[in-house]
Amino acid sequence: MEEWYGHLFTANRLQYILFTNAYSLYSVIFPGKGIITMRNFMDICFSVLDEELKDIGSGKIMEEYITPNTTIIDICKTNNRSILGSMNDMINMSKYIFSLENSTLKEVMGLLNKTPFSYLKYKNPRAKLEEYISSREISR
Secondary structure (H helix, E strand, O other), rough: OOEEEEEOOOOOOOOEEEEOOOOOOOEEEEOOOOOHHHHHHHHHHHHHHHHHHHHOOOOOOHHHHHHHHHHOOOOOOOOOHHHHHHHHHHHHHHHHHHHOOOOOHHHHHHHHHHHOOOOHEEOOOOHHHHHHHHHHHOOO
């Protein structure tokens, strides 16, 4: 769960950031407006992620697996074309969903995280995240 990737994109003339986990492709989206420092980015990013995980009943993953691993953060590019391709697919889906009338961030994130991806052998990000959580609980 340690690798996360961010991607800035524009939909309906507004900037958004897609923040995606490399293992599960579980993603959150938040507005890019007003983010001017790395600390600001991280605070908003993990706040949105925490809220989204709590909404789906997986709040404990934030405190047990993600927050403890945020003391050292390296910012770098990825060359993993599979993850980049999946993120590009998510961005294209997001742009389409945002183009529909009255689409909210929650709806877009919900649809993205329930969409099967070939990178996950056609599982969806939410199922892969739940699989990760259960495998960690069994190993305890």
